Amino acid sequence: MRFGDTGPGVSKLGRDLKQLGYFPGSPASTFDDALRRAVRAFQMQNVDSQGRPLVVDGVVGPVTEWAITNRLGQTTTPASAAASAPNVPAGGSATARAALAVAIAEMNAGHGEVGGNNMGPHVTRYLNGIVGTPNDWCAGFVSFCFSTSGQPMPFKYSVGARDILDQLKAKGWAVKPDNTHPPLPGDIIVWWRQAPSSWKGHIGIVHSYDNGIVRTIEGNKTSKVGSFVYTLGAIDKLLGFARVP
Structure with a gap:
């Protein structure tokens, strides 16, 4: 919901913010400037489901909506609920879920760099002889997860993030998730690096989506395989998503 919207949802938003002490007026069915100021005031003082400060934009998407619901005591999801990623959640194709299971196992084993930046036996496994160490290994890691998953390899093993995305786009597997049709477990996510036109990129595997947050x-984002969180719709340097069927 945003400025100018109307309807019962807007009225409920006003009542909720009034109950929390952020909206001094009388709730109405139009998202007016007073309600926008109340939303911004709430966002300035509250956090998302990961404990991070809310984006102060006066717009009520799923992240701010969760925070309001949480403050009202109407959700049983603690802020730290997505702090770990030990299991493969429901959703996604069998191929994607199998690759995600490999990624989780690699993370839980503490695999990544050993003995220096982009170095070590795990990085060598991920690079698969295509290039030697030291070299960036994010795409090699994603390729490794799919190639060792026990499912047919859905793309050519690559150590290039953009190359993997281009391969999947050529198969018609690019997707544009939003909060209504969110990312699924095992989806591939790719970012640009340095510049949108650069050949450099970064790549990861989606673990889960909840309350507007993508995990x-x-x-190769840090020295070890790790879990990271982003707000869907506000992911910096995003090139795109792809979904392996």
Whole structure:
């Protein structure tokens, strides 16, 4: 919901913010400037389901909606609920879920760099002889997860993030998730690096989506395979998503 919207949802938003002490007026069915100021005031003082400060934009998407519901005590999801990613959640294709299971296992084992930046036996496994160490290994990690999953390899093993995305786009597997049709477990997410036109990129695997938050598993963002969180719709440098059927 945003400025100018109308309807019962807007009225409920006003009542909720009034109950929380952020809206001094009388709730109406139009998202007016007074309600926008109340939303911004709430966002300035509250956090999302990961404990991060809300984006102060006066717009009520799923992240701010969760925060309001949480403050009202109407959700049983604690802020730290998505802090771990030990299991493969429901959703996604069998191929994607199998690759995600490999990614989780690699993360839980603490695999990644050993002995220096982009170095070590795990990085060597991910790079698969295509290039040697030291080299960026995020795409090699994603390729490794799919190639060792026990399912047919859905794309050519690559150590290039943009190359993997281009391969999947050529198959018609690019997707544009939103909060109504969110990312699924095992989806591939790709970012640009340095510049949108650069050949450089970064890639990860989606673990889950909840309350407007996308959780991923990525290699080469830090020295070890790790789990990271993003707000869907506000992911910086995003090139796109792809979904392996």
